Amino acid sequence: MRKQRNRIILVCCLAVLAGWAALFAWDREPTYQGRPLSYWTYLYTASRFHWPHPEAPEAWSRNAEAAKAVRAIGPAAVPYLLQWIGYEPNNQRAKLAEFIRTFRKGPLTRLIPDGNSPDKEWLRAVSASDGFNILGPDAASAAPELLRLAQRSRNPAGAQKIVEALASLGPQGIVALGQLLTNAPAPSSPEAGAHARSTALFQLGSMGRNAIPAIPAVVECRTDLDKDIAAQADVVLNSIVVTVVSESLAGLAGRPRGITPSLVDLLTSAAPEARQATTNAIFEIAPEFLNKAPTK
Numbered sequence: 001m002r003k004q005r006n007r008i009i010l011v012c013c014l015a016v017l018a019g020w021a022a023l024f025a026w027d028r029e030p031t032y033q034g035r036p037l038s039y040w041t042y043l044y045t046a047s048r049f050h051w052p053h054p055e056a057p058e059a060w061s062r063n064a065e066a067a068k069a070v071r072a073i074g075p076a077a078v079p080y081l082l083q084w085i086g087y088e089p090n091n092q093r094a095k096l097a098e099f100i101r102t103f104r105k106g107p108l109t110r111l112i113p114d115g116n117s118p119d120k121e122w123l124r125a126v127s128a129s130d131g132f133n134i135l136g137p138d139a140a141s142a143a144p145e146l147l148r149l150a151q152r153s154r155n156p157a158g159a160q161k162i163v164e165a166l167a168s169l170g171p172q173g174i175v176a177l178g179q180l181l182t183n184a185p186a187p188s189s190p191e192a193g194a195h196a197r198s199t200a201l202f203q204l205g206s207m208g209r210n211a212i213p214a215i216p217a218v219v220e221c222r223t224d225l226d227k228d229i230a231a232q233a234d235v236v237l238n239s240i241v242v243t244v245v246s247e248s249l250a251g252l253a254g255r256p257r258g259i260t261p262s263l264v265d266l267l268t269s270a271a272p273e274a275r276q277a278t279t280n281a282i283f284e285i286a287p288e289f290l291n292k293a294p295t296k
């Protein structure tokens with residue numbers, strides 16, 4: 001009996017040790033050159049904003065090194081970036097950080113840099129957004145979860161960094177941005193929801209032809225009950241259309257390419273608003289091509 005009991009105790013102890021080992025392995029960040037992922041993402045963000053870095057005095061000049069490190073870690077970084085980016089700051093801490101930014105030039109605060117925010121988890125969340133930006137389409141698997149986080153966000157600044165991360169993921173991110181635009185924001189956080197959708201529109205407006213898959217969502221937003229969103233959607237639709245028409249018919253460096261697949265996509269769009277906007281842009285930019293354009 002005693003031997004059997006000892007065996008049971010030994011098995012239980014081994015099981016506990018195995019559980020702790022597995023937990024430790026799960027929580028341990030991937031590394032590059034002996035430094036964890038969070039070191040490299042924050043180094044990149046510190047370089048971008050000229051924030052101080054406790055372990056890298058010359059952080060401002062090391063953004064290329066940090067980006068190389070994050071790319072070397074690759075998709076293994078995604079679970080950790082998702083965990084960090086979902087953090088939203090405590091309201092009181094956010095107000096303190098805003099106070100520091102507003103009065104940074106005052107006699108008592110001019111030596112306090114933005115990167116010394118009292119909320120280190122928020123800084124890690126911001127750097128996680130940069131991590132997604134660095135990885136780009138290599139982190140496309142994160143699109144569904146980032147969309148969920150953006151839809152549930154209660155903080156406008158938090159929603160913005162999540163949407164910016166979504167916008168960097170390539171085609172899957174663009175599809176998710178379209179879904180974000182056409183889904184009503186969470187009723188408990190209308191301000192954050194409106195800011196998330198506005199950020200999504202802003203990102204799409206800078207993508208040119210890459211944003212074409214999201215045009216139906218942009219068109220739908222033109223009749224949104226939020227007048228600011230509706231007005232912004234109208235501007236974004238025209239921005240996408242003008243960019244495509246200019247690149248195709250006016251040409252980069254004065255060398256027109258003619259009717260491109262992107263232009264055909266616009267001219268044959270299921271949304272009549274997109275077709276009309278395209279025809280108007282052709283008339284303004286390169287009317288000599290109007291008769292050559294295919295019609296639906």
